[in-house]
Amino acid sequence: MFIFKKKNKTRVQNNQPLLSLGSTELGRIVKESSGTIQGTTLQIPTTGYHTVEETASVLSIKTVLFILKIYILRKKNKIVKTIKKKNKKNAKLLKEN
Secondary structure, eight states, X not given: OHHHHHHHHHHHHTTOXXXXXXXXXXXXXXXXXXXXXOOOOOOOXXXXXXSTTOEEOHXXXXXXXXXXXXXXXXXXXXXXXXXXXXXXXXXXXXXXX
């Protein structure tokens, strides 16, 4: 929320329209929680959007799962690298003492 407030201050001075989080469910949750709750959404392509026939193809679901898998693996690799760096630093400190 802070980023929007800062950018909107400049936009008001320049007579530009204000930025907002939008009207998505997540945007409303972030706004109503004053930024305490944050997150992201990942949508699966569907047909018959917002109807009783709304359907996602198996390929769409598999693709989204593939994207999530890549994201999780990258995140895991970053965590492992951080832990290794901290372990090296701690080992170096132990040797010095």
